[in-house]
Amino acid sequence: LTPPSTGGIEPADTGPPLLGRASLGRIAPGLRPAVDPRELRPRIVHFGLGAFHRAHQAVYTEHASARSGEPWGIVAVAPRSAPVVAAMRAQDCLYSVTERRADGPATRVVGSVTEALAMRPDAERVDALLASADVTVLTSTITEKGHHRRTGTGELDTRAPEIAADLATRETGELSTVVGRIAAGLAARMRSSGAPITLVSCDNMAANGDALAAVVRGFLEASRWPDRRDVLDWMAASVAFPSTVVDRIVPATTDTDRHAARSALGVRDAVPVVGEPYRQWVLQDSFAGPRPPWELGGALFVPDVAPYQLTKLRLLNGAHSALAYVGAAAGRTTVADVLATDWGERLVRDLCAEVGPTLPAGGPDPAAYADDLVERFRNPGMRHLLRQIGSDGSLKIPERWFDALRAARAPTPVLELALAAWVNSTRAAEDGAQLFGTTDPAGAALADCWQGTTRPHDTVRRLLQVLGAVDLAGDDTLVSGVAARLPALRAGHVEF
Numbered sequence: 001l002t003p004p005s006t007g008g009i010e011p012a013d014t015g016p017p018l019l020g021r022a023s024l025g026r027i028a029p030g031l032r033p034a035v036d037p038r039e040l041r042p043r044i045v046h047f048g049l050g051a052f053h054r055a056h057q058a059v060y061t062e063h064a065s066a067r068s069g070e071p072w073g074i075v076a077v078a079p080r081s082a083p084v085v086a087a088m089r090a091q092d093c094l095y096s097v098t099e100r101r102a103d104g105p106a107t108r109v110v111g112s113v114t115e116a117l118a119m120r121p122d123a124e125r126v127d128a129l130l131a132s133a134d135v136t137v138l139t140s141t142i143t144e145k146g147h148h149r150r151t152g153t154g155e156l157d158t159r160a161p162e163i164a165a166d167l168a169t170r171e172t173g174e175l176s177t178v179v180g181r182i183a184a185g186l187a188a189r190m191r192s193s194g195a196p197i198t199l200v201s202c203d204n205m206a207a208n209g210d211a212l213a214a215v216v217r218g219f220l221e222a223s224r225w226p227d228r229r230d231v232l233d234w235m236a237a238s239v240a241f242p243s244t245v246v247d248r249i250v251p252a253t254t255d256t257d258r259h260a261a262r263s264a265l266g267v268r269d270a271v272p273v274v275g276e277p278y279r280q281w282v283l284q285d286s287f288a289g290p291r292p293p294w295e296l297g298g299a300l301f302v303p304d305v306a307p308y309q310l311t312k313l314r315l316l317n318g319a320h321s322a323l324a325y326v327g328a329a330a331g332r333t334t335v336a337d338v339l340a341t342d343w344g345e346r347l348v349r350d351l352c353a354e355v356g357p358t359l360p361a362g363g364p365d366p367a368a369y370a371d372d373l374v375e376r377f378r379n380p381g382m383r384h385l386l387r388q389i390g391s392d393g394s395l396k397i398p399e400r401w402f403d404a405l406r407a408a409r410a411p412t413p414v415l416e417l418a419l420a421a422w423v424n425s426t427r428a429a430e431d432g433a434q435l436f437g438t439t440d441p442a443g444a445a446l447a448d449c450w451q452g453t454t455r456p457h458d459t460v461r462r463l464l465q466v467l468g469a470v471d472l473a474g475d476d477t478l479v480s481g482v483a484a485r486l487p488a489l490r491a492g493h494v495e496f
């Protein structure tokens with residue numbers, strides 16, 4: 001008898017056992033977690049159970065616990081994705097990280113996550129943890145989108161539908177936004193232990209600590225909770241919001257990565273992550289209570305992260321977004337594909353040279369930073385999709401390009417090309433979706449900017465207005481420079 005074809009994918013219930021505490025003994029000792037998860041206690045609550053958290057903060061935390069002997073366990077909360085919670089639970093929250101090094105991949109299991117929760121069904125457990133004096137750190141990777149900031153300002157957008165619904169609900173178990181859940185958790189903490197806590201934002205935004213603080217405060221202020229004023233006063237004295245810079249390139253996991261993890265470990269891992277060997281975490285040294293000694297994992301604590309933050313945002317993330325849109329116009333798929341063109345490296349270097357003078361003193365040297373970026377972006381082991389980076393552009397590019405454009409004192413041809421490529425990417429495809437497979441919460445409003453006009457200048461202006469950049473929309477030189485680059489990009493030519 002011929003067995004039925006599986007289409008190349010092994011059914012979930014065949015093959016080696018699933019990764020978990022019971023199967024750790026089958027894994028080579030050098031690839032097992034650096035900590036014994038049974039010895040960790042829940043002391044950190046993390047919001048955003050994505051690949052980036054698992055490849056970044058969870059790795060630093062594991063090193064911190066292993067090297068200090070302190071039991072810092074992470075309870076990771078998924079805002080909405082229940083499948084990842086079920087998959088993590090099925091593996092006792094163990095998962096592997098594969099580093100794509102030049103000399104080949106290196107896989108090992110990470111053990112610092114001790115519990116996985118789904119935000120809404122597990123709301124009571126989340127609040128109980130946030131109320132507990134044992135938990136002294138909350139970390140978050142909820143993306144720009146998860147902050148629900150009003151376009152062009154740092155304030156909470158109380159009219160955003162999900163926020164408005166959360167503000168209207170009487171039942172805090174029903175809260176659907178992380179901002180609302182954090183506000184409720186802090187209120188629960190004030191009412192019980194009242195112990196100080198630090199909220200560590202790990203999202204790619206300038207002054208990310210202030211950004212998180214502003215939306216959580218904004219939520220409390222707009223809420224109808226009777227003790228909201230007390231909570232706000234308690235927060236002012238007992239809750240710290242340091243800013244941090246997180247850095248590690250972590251593409252979305254693919255089936256190929258899952259197969260590779262299984263070969264390396266000898267057990268199945270449904271939620272592996274892959275990342276580049278490089279990782280960095282710079283944190284503002286202002287915590288309200290105990291924290292993991294993350295420096296033992298290589299983190300850097302500094303009085304002011306701004307120079308590092310703006311360098312990383314404007315050079316790495318700025319170049320990433322430029323590669324994403326220019327590369328898409330030229331028909332490329334991954335970052336490494338763009339670096340393989342005869343203009344990709346030049347695009348990165350020229351952007352760094354253009355943006356470097358806008359950065360505050362005290363950060364890394366832009367030219368040396370550009371050398372590292374070229375090497376990191378070229379890593380052939382990483383299949384970092386341009387459409388992953390290009391998604392949510394309406395929220396990313398203001399952070400990455402706009403303040404550099406505002407601060408520049410010399411012509412900015414590369415940023416103009418990048419902006420033109422983004423403009424080009426906002427056209428709707430025939431099926432109404434975004435042209436290059438990206439998604440964006442403002443997608444419909446962006447596509448609308450192409451309607452009712454044939455003048456590229458008008459479209460560029462309207463798009464900048466949708467992003468809240470009224471000043472840039474009024475900059476005729478910039479608008480003309482961007483508009484002039486559109487025909488070539490539309491034809492797939494990259495000229496600069």
Ligand code: CS2
Nearest residue numbers: 246247248249317320388389
């Ligand atoms: C990327 C980032 O997807 C994106 O927008 O630019 O996720 C980038 O890979 C990380 O910030 C690197 O630290």
